[in-house]
Amino acid sequence: MVEGLRERKKQRTRQALIESALRLFAEKGYEETTLAEIAAQADVSTRTFFSYFAGKEDVVFYDTPSRLELAETILRSRRPDETVTGVLMRLIDESFRHMASYEDISFEDSALRVRLILTEPALQARALLLLFDTQVKLAKALYEAFPRLTPVEASAAVGALVGAIKLTVMTNLEHQNSLQDLVDTARLGAEVAIAGLRSLD
Amino acid sequence: MVEGLRERKKQRTRQALIESALRLFAEKGYEETTLAEIAAQADVSTRTFFSYFAGKEDVVFYDTPSRLELAETILRSRRPDETVTGVLMRLIDESFRHMASYEDISFEDSALRVRLILTEPALQARALLLLFDTQVKLAKALYEAFPRLTPVEASAAVGALVGAIKLTVMTNLEHQNSLQDLVDTARLGAEVAIAGLRSLD
DNA sequence: TTATTCTTTTCACCCGTTGCAATTTTGCAC
DNA sequence: GTGCAAAATTGCAACGGGTGAAAAGAATAA
Numbered sequence: 001m002v003e004g005l006r007e008r009k010k011q012r013t014r015q016a017l018i019e020s021a022l023r024l025f026a027e028k029g030y031e032e033t034t035l036a037e038i039a040a041q042a043d044v045s046t047r048t049f050f051s052y053f054a055g056k057e058d059v060v061f062y063d064t065p066s067r068l069e070l071a072e073t074i075l076r077s078r079r080p081d082e083t084v085t086g087v088l089m090r091l092i093d094e095s096f097r098h099m100a101s102y103e104d105i106s107f108e109d110s111a112l113r114v115r116l117i118l119t120e121p122a123l124q125a126r127a128l129l130l131l132f133d134t135q136v137k138l139a140k141a142l143y144e145a146f147p148r149l150t151p152v153e154a155s156a157a158v159g160a161l162v163g164a165i166k167l168t169v170m171t172n173l174e175h176q177n178s179l180q181d182l183v184d185t186a187r188l189g190a191e192v193a194i195a196g197l198r199s200l201d
Numbered sequence: 202m203v204e205g206l207r208e209r210k211k212q213r214t215r216q217a218l219i220e221s222a223l224r225l226f227a228e229k230g231y232e233e234t235t236l237a238e239i240a241a242q243a244d245v246s247t248r249t250f251f252s253y254f255a256g257k258e259d260v261v262f263y264d265t266p267s268r269l270e271l272a273e274t275i276l277r278s279r280r281p282d283e284t285v286t287g288v289l290m291r292l293i294d295e296s297f298r299h300m301a302s303y304e305d306i307s308f309e310d311s312a313l314r315v316r317l318i319l320t321e322p323a324l325q326a327r328a329l330l331l332l333f334d335t336q337v338k339l340a341k342a343l344y345e346a347f348p349r350l351t352p353v354e355a356s357a358a359v360g361a362l363v364g365a366i367k368l369t370v371m372t373n374l375e376h377q378n379s380l381q382d383l384v385d386t387a388r389l390g391a392e393v394a395i396a397g398l399r400s401l402d
Numbered sequence: 403t404t405a406t407t408c409t410t411t412t413c414a415c416c417c418g419t420t421g422c423a424a425t426t427t428t429g430c431a432c
Numbered sequence: 433g434t435g436c437a438a439a440a441t442t443g444c445a446a447c448g449g450g451t452g453a454a455a456a457g458a459a460t461a462a
Contacts, residue, residue: 006428006439035418045442047420056418121330128329129322135368152386155372156365156393163364163394164357167336171356185353192357192398193364207408207459235448246411248451257449 014052014062016042021059026112030120057126060117068134070098075141084146085194088161091138092190096183118170135162164193215253217243222260227313231321258327261318269335271299276342285347286398289362292339293391297384319374336363358398365394 020041024033035056039046053059074091082090117123135158143154168189169182176182221242225234236257240247254260275292283291318324336359344355369390370383377383 009428010440034416047443048441050419051440124333125326125330128333129326132325132329132371136372139368139372152369152373152389153393155369156390159364159366159368159390160361160394161364163360163362163367165360166364167340167360168353168356170333171337171340172353188353189357189360192354193361193394195396195399205459210459211409236450237448248412249410251450252409
């Protein structure tokens with residue numbers, strides 16, 4: 001056997017915790033749901049929760065590591081003749097395509113999770129922190145992919161692009177009701193930032 | 202008397218809490234400092250702390266409301282012939298000038314506080330959240346100041362500008378050792394974003 | 403001074419989180 | 433299968449942040 005019983009069981013427990021947590025959060029709210037309830041729902045002790053997730057917030061962001069990896073991979077796979085804006089636009093495109101191909105959870109669940117994060121200040125803060133860390137890594141990757149850029153230019157480029165997308169998407173989220181709307185809006189925001197980055201090409 | 206003894210005493214307690222907290226945070230670290238210690242240092246009960254601040258994090262950001270007000274005032278005071286980039290550049294200039302004229306605390310204390318926020322994940326997350334809320338308000342103010350912009354354009358403009366500044370400053374903070382260096386770096390980052398916004402003028 | 407109002411304290415409690423020791427489950431060799 | 437080591441789970445005690453409510457204390461107006 002490639003993976004022992006141990007590994008499979010852990011995967012199942014982890015999945016059970018994620019599903020229990022997200023369902024309870026959706027049903028009775030984030031603050032109102034206690035870790036004891038989540039653990040009970042997943043048939044483990046409260047203590048065990050902490051050997052799968054570092055804290056209550058983390059279960060909501062269970063899939064962020066893989067998302068980050070994707071972004072870094074894209075940036076590092078720069079084609080020799082590609083421009084700065086070219087790479088960044090490819091990054092946006094492929095990220096959206098990946099988001100649209102939701103493998104693990106349904107679109108409804110995904111939308112529910114987004115709403116949860118935007119509603120709960122603690123989760124919003126955590127999301128912004130994760131996004132910020134990602135940006136720092138992306139800026140570093142961009143800097144390495146384009147040695148002629150200064151660190152400041154690389155940071156500014158990533159900051160402007162992600163900042164524009166973030167704010168356009170988040171402030172206009174209520175008015176869109178399909179994934180396509182969302183992507184279109186994001187692209188609009190990205191264009192404003194991209195225009196400024198052409199000077200770096 | 203214009204202000205009763207009650208009011209003066211409250212001001213003094215608030216100030217004592219702020220100073221006790223920041224001193225203890227600097228001395229023994231944020232997580233290592235307990236609310237009980239802060240309250241004891243300020244000669245009040247632990248419970249009283251919560252009638253001055255909503256939580257442990259809030260005492261670090263005691264002055265953010267006034268900063269936000271300043272930014273909004275600047276944006277609303279748009280001169281009739283001013284362009285979008287013009288207003289935003291003025292916003293940046295005046296914010297930096299205000300920062301440089303530190304009235305309430307010394308530059309050393311201010312630098313210490315910045316380092317504290319950047320070091321402690323919980324505080325960093327909170328700072329990003331506050332900044333995000335500010336951006337949303339700024340985007341709204343910009344939109345109202347320039348009716349010809351779409352909400353998406355306004356969001357993208359603010360997001361790109363603030364995003365560029367934020368990331369350039371934060372990722373390059375270690376390499377600067379004077380306020381002037383900091384301002385110069387920020388301006389460099391801002392220029393990249395501003396270039397993109399000229400299309401909105 | 404007294405009655406009123408605001409502030410502070412005390413106390414009891416909930417929840418998230420951690421360290422630790424005890425216990426159970428699993429993987430594996432024989 | 434039996435026995436044993438490693439890994440995972442559990443229970444428990446404790447700590448810190450945060451909240452509600454009642455009681456005590458201080459400032460104000462009369």
